[in-house]
Amino acid sequence: MEKLRIEKKMLHRVKNFIKKFFISIVLLFLIAILFNCYSSENEIVSSLSIVSYGGGSYQKSHIESFLKPFEKFTGITMNSITWGAEYGKLKEMVSSGNVPWDVVEVTDAQFKRGKREGLFEKLVIYPESKEFLPNTIDDYGVANVYWGTVMAYSYKEFPDNQPNSWRDFWDIEAFPGFRALYDDPRGNLEFALLADGVDIDSLYPLDVDRAFEKLNLIKDNIRVWWNEGTQPIQLLQNKSIVMTSAWNGRIFALREQEKKIGYTWFGAALELDWWIIPKGSNFVETASRFITFSSYPERMAHQATLIGYGPVNMEALKYIEKDIQTMLPTYQENWNKSFVINAEWWSENETVMMKRWITWKNK
Amino acid sequence: MNKIKVILSLVPLVLMFLFFWVPIIVWLQKWVFATNTISFWPDSSTRTLLLNTFYVASITSLVSTTIAHPITIFWWLASRRYRTILISVMMLPLFVGLLARNYSWIGMLSYLESTNISLLNIFSDQHILYTNFSVVLVMIYIFIPFAFFIIIQSFSTIGFAELNAGKTMGASFFESLHKLVLPRTWKQTIISILFIFASSFGYYVTPRMIGGGKNDLIGNLIWRYMEQGDLDSASLSALILLLLLVPLYVVSFILIVRWRRRILGR
Secondary structure (H helix, E strand, O other): OHHHHHHHHHHHHHHHHHHHHHHHHHHHHHHHHHHHHHOOOOOOOOEEEEEEEOOHHHHHHHHHHHHHHHHHHHOOEEEEEEEOOOHHHHHHHHHHOOOOOOEEEEEHHHHHHHHHOOOEOOOOOOOOOOOEOOOOEEOOEEEEEEEEEEEEEEOOOOOOOOOOOHHHHHOOOOOOOOEEEEOOHHHHHHHHHHHOOOOHHHOOOOOHHHHHHHHHHHHHHEEEEEOOOOHHHHHHHOOOOOEEEEEHHHHHHOOOOOOOEEEEEEEEEEEEEEEEOEOOOOOHHHHHHHHHHHOOHHHHHHHHHHHOOEEOEHHHHHHOOHHHHOOOOOOHHHHHHOEEOOHHHHHHHHHHHHHHHHHHHOO | OHHHHHHHHHHHHHHHHHHHHHHHHHHHHHHHOOOOOOOOOOOHHHHHHHHHHHHHHHHHHHHHHHHHHHHHHHHHHOOHHHHHHHHHHHHHHHHOOHHHHHHHHHHHHHHHHHOOOHHHHHOOOOOOOOOHHHHHHHHHHHHHHHHHHHHHHHHOOOOOHHHHHHHHOOOOHHHHHHHHHHHHHHHHHHHHHHHHHHHHHOOOHHHHHHOOOOOOOHHHHHHHHHHHOOHHHHHHHHHHHHHHHHHHHHHHHHHHHHHHHHHHOO
16 A cells, blocks of 8 residues: 555656656757747857868968957957868758858869858858959858868879879889878769860860760879868878879968979869858858858958968969969969869859769779 | 566567667658658668678677687676776776777877888788778677677686586696586677677777778668668668568577577576
8 A cells, every 4th residue: 555655656756757857858949949049140149150161271261350350340250160061961950040150161073052042041141242252252251261172192102203294193113102182073084084184175064974884084083082171291201102283272381391392283183262151140141241251352351371272362463472373273373273163153053063972893 | 576577568568669679660650651662772881881781790799708708707707806907907998988099099000010010011011901801800899808808708617616526537728628617608709799780780980980980781782871861761671671680680590599509408
């Protein structure tokens, strides 16, 4: 009898606990919804989250050139976050309505795709477009820099005869040793076609079958498919490879410390990076102000001196020393040797190409 | 008391249903009624990666469990003070982040290659880093502590009576260990193998960093699909993983039940 009474009491307590637990979960949920509804642009902006693509010295250039000065100018705390341009992450964030990021840097292909899919907010304030390169200001974003994927090599391995083109990259006999390439079909298909003799002005639409056939010839000599910006430089420094594709800004950032790495602009792939505001962001006006601030020529010039990427605001060149200008992708001599990645083509074909790339890489 | 047990056991079941089975049911329903075709049969890239993943996960689980056994036996035979020290030593790697551990292996293997140590002559091109071998090596290193802490649970319940009994019967130490002690640890050994197999099956950080992009596992493929925003393909690949692992666990459950009947007689 006593045992039954104790059991009933315990059962009652357990039921009460579970009831209170679920009621508290529901209450917390309601509070979260109310908080979200109440937060708006009318609130004072205390902090802004800026997301850079790739981290490392590039993120540092954003912090030094844009975030810190903007924080000093406005008093708003600026948070710098890095991401690996995972489009799916941005898409999920926007579709869930939970957008903790205020300004995000995306690639050109992602910008085209995101605009099509309605992932971005319209800007409220725009920079004045007098000296901007063509098609670098849009209702949904402003371009930041042109950056290049160049061919880099070790001076020590090739002291007399340096490789100078993607044909040399594919020439294992003349330039023996392991190579590395970025783990993405974007850029690599173009490099393969250039190595196969396709004219730089006739790359698009890409002959994908031909590109993969050419890549088959070099596959066994690719030691690493790198995925972090600092990796190709580290691989060259620790002699794991002799040649690689690399982002020109990473080599630029090391130019004072490391003179053992050479690179060429012949056949370099140039791409734009864009600042956008994800749909659902809480501070569209302030984010637009930040983007406009980052487009000032002095700010872009400061960034170029740190990272070596070409500013899209050509007025910035007034503030950049000549010897640094010659290292930028937008410098006329470098521009003439390079090609611009066709973002439209890639925004439509990226998913299919990525599947084919994964299949090919793991055969 | 039975009602209390039923109610308390309902809570984890409800949570599991909400956060595990509901998303799978939603996805399956979407696949059944989809207007565009989503092929359930894995394509060639998925099949290749599944095979590689199975191979890597199998070797990792078997080798790390095997290596953990002598360490556990050493712990079992050690005095109380050394037992505490050994447990602390095994726990230390778990306090260091996974990224840091992976980077240290990259540094170490790069250094070994650059100094051309003769041990590397066993590899034809003297390269360990960015190979399948290096991925397996690092994953074994990561999972040895887990295997240790699983197997230790069986050893902690075994006294020295069996060893002493064997000794009085004229059996050597190793004979007693093999015939009397180790059979009683069979359950934890299977659990260790299964736990490490399931954990390593979904791994993608170590293969990405140590494998050089040439030795991807199925987790890398799922990550790629998520990166592209191709959630259908990512979900499908994850579902295939689940469907492969569930029969494995059914088989292991049968093995454990048979072990109990054979060893414990119930």
